[in-house]
Amino acid sequence: MENTEDIRPKRREPAALDAFDRKILAALAADADQSYAALGEKVGLSPPAVHERVRRLKRSGVIRDVVARLDGTSVGKPLTAFMHVEAAGWGKSERLMQIARFPEVEEMHSVAGDASMILKVRMENPQALEFLLGQIHAVPGVHGTKSYIALSTYLDRPVQADVTVGWPAVPFSSE
Amino acid sequence: MENTEDIRPKRREPAALDAFDRKILAALAADADQSYAALGEKVGLSPPAVHERVRRLKRSGVIRDVVARLDGTSVGKPLTAFMHVEAAGWGKSERLMQIARFPEVEEMHSVAGDASMILKVRMENPQALEFLLGQIHAVPGVHGTKSYIALSTYLDRPVQADVTVGWPAVPFSSE
DNA sequence: GGTGAAACAGTCGCTGA
DNA sequence: TCAGCGACTGTTTCACC
Numbered sequence: 412m413e414n415t416e417d418i419r420p421k422r423r424e425p426a427a428l429d430a431f432d433r434k435i436l437a438a439l440a441a442d443a444d445q446s447y448a449a450l451g452e453k454v455g456l457s458p459p460a461v462h463e464r465v466r467r468l469k470r471s472g473v474i475r476d477v478v479a480r481l482d483g484t485s486v487g488k489p490l491t492a493f494m495h496v497e498a499a500g501w502g503k504s505e506r507l508m509q510i511a512r513f514p515e516v517e518e519m520h521s522v523a524g525d526a527s528m529i530l531k532v533r534m535e536n537p538q539a540l541e542f543l544l545g546q547i548h549a550v551p552g553v554h555g556t557k558s559y560i561a562l563s564t565y566l567d568r569p570v571q572a573d574v575t576v577g578w579p580a581v582p583f584s585s586e
Numbered sequence: 587m588e589n590t591e592d593i594r595p596k597r598r599e600p601a602a603l604d605a606f607d608r609k610i611l612a613a614l615a616a617d618a619d620q621s622y623a624a625l626g627e628k629v630g631l632s633p634p635a636v637h638e639r640v641r642r643l644k645r646s647g648v649i650r651d652v653v654a655r656l657d658g659t660s661v662g663k664p665l666t667a668f669m670h671v672e673a674a675g676w677g678k679s680e681r682l683m684q685i686a687r688f689p690e691v692e693e694m695h696s697v698a699g700d701a702s703m704i705l706k707v708r709m710e711n712p713q714a715l716e717f718l719l720g721q722i723h724a725v726p727g728v729h730g731t732k733s734y735i736a737l738s739t740y741l742d743r744p745v746q747a748d749v750t751v752g753w754p755a756v757p758f759s760s761e
Numbered sequence: 762g763g764t765g766a767a768a769c770a771g772t773c774g775c776t777g778a
Numbered sequence: 779t780c781a782g783c784g785a786c787t788g789t790t791t792c793a794c795c
Contacts, residue, residue: 428660428661433661436654436656436661439653439654440653440654440655440656441653442651442652442653443618443652443653443654444651444652446769446770446771447770447771448770448771456781456782457781457782457783458770458771458782459771459772459773459781459782459783460780460781460782462771462772463780463781471660472657472660473656473657473660473661474654474655474656474657475655475656475657476617476654476655477617477618477619477652477653477654477655478614478615478616478617478618478652478653478655478744479611479614479615479618479649479651479652479744480615480649480650480651480652480653480744480745481611481615481648481649481650481744481745481747482647482648482649482650482745483745484600485600485603485646485647485648486600486603486608486611486648486745486747486748487600487748488745489600491695493668493695493697493704495734508740511740511741514746514748515746516741517741517742517743517744517745517746518739518741518742518743519739519740519741519742520666520668520736520737520738520739520740521736521737521738521740522668522734522735522736522737523734523735523737524732524733524734524735526734529668529734529736533745533746557699558699559670559697559698559699559701559704560697560698560699561695561696561697561704562695562696562697562698563695563696564693564694564695565683565686565694565695565696566686566691566692566693566694567692567693567694568692568693569653569654569655569656569692570655570656570657570658570661570663570692570708571689571690571692571708572656572661573661573662573689621788621789621790622789622790622791623788623789623790631762631763632762632763632764633789633790633791634762634763634764634790634791634792635762635763637790637791638762762795763794763795764793764794764795765792765793765794765795766791766792766793767790767791767792767793768789768790768791768792769788769789769790769791770787770788770789770790771786771787771788771789772785772786772787772788773784773785773786773787774783774784774785774786775782775783775784775785776782776783776784777780777781777782777783778779778780778781778782
């Protein structure tokens with residue numbers, strides 16, 4: 412059965428989710444500004460039942476957080492770019508991690524492929540990009556960078572909770 | 587809460603935001619599960635005043651939406667990747683846009699640089715990636731792809747609303 | 762933009778399946 | 779054990795200063 416000592420807010424195992432959970436997750440990922448009554452109607456559950464499930468999903472870490480997504484241009488950051496960073500040996504150095512402190516940096520992933528790290532950045536203008544590149548090149552071990560400036564964004568949505576029936580197809584052996 | 591129906595959901599001008607607006611945006615981008623009373627205390631405004639501003643910010647499109655961010659692993663998608671697509675001429679074809687219909691595809695940007703399009707995808711396993719690659723290569727005009735599989739994600743946060751004074755003045759202060 | 766009050770939704774304990 | 783019901787509590791939201 413389930414382990415009930417989930418005091419720690421983060422749990423990164425694939426959770427056991429039934430069809431109700433997946434419907435709730437899909438609805439909240441699309442719009443978190445919904446009342447439990449509205450959610451309940453959509454998924455076929457009473458408001459308190461939905462509330463209890465959402466509470467569980469948050470506590471177990473399936474729902475990481477609920478956030479307002481802002482329009483980059485409106486907040487003065489019309490320029491989005493992906494930056495590939497090539498570093499010696501392996502990418503994760505404490506020094507490189509300091510780059511994450513810039514509010515312009517939204518994502519930072521170590522990757523397999525001919526780059527050590529991929530960053531997603533959003534900023535005001537090319538000058539800000541130039542400055543950030545300077546900061547990154549100043550990190551010991553960094554060989555080079557490649558920047559890809561976004562011209563148009565055709566899709567930008569959060570993680571989708573698929574509500575297909577047979578899911579999850581294969582790999583979970585949990586309970 | 588209520589989801590205000592947007593008559594024109596997209597408006598992409600830089601909005602005129604004062605210090606209160608920026609504080610509210612920063613707070614909501616970090617955690618949208620706050621009462622207007624709590625927000626008001628943080629920014630120094632009464633609950634109704636905050637409510638009115640949030641309403642305005644949503645209606646004007648500064649706040650695109652409010653969503654629950656899900657943990658990829660928990661919903662059965664532990665594999666994140668960035669895909670660069672090289673296409674003939676220019677990347678945006680109706681056929682390529684169909685790729686966005688897969689729930690695995692979360693972002694899709696046309697870019698400047700030696701790629702036509704960058705996709706952020708999240709999926710169950712390498713087989714799903716292989717399938718998606720097949721779909722993309724089947725699109726007329728696509729020359730090739732390069733995939734970068736994320737090994738670790740060190741940072742993943744929404745657009746930040748900078749609350750520095752005099753914003754947006756000089757890009758950065760030194761570190 | 763602040764204040765107070767009405768309307769509403771979120772929350773808790775209980776009952777029944 | 780878990781979903782539904784109903785009462786209480788807190789938040790949202792409106793009219794007015």
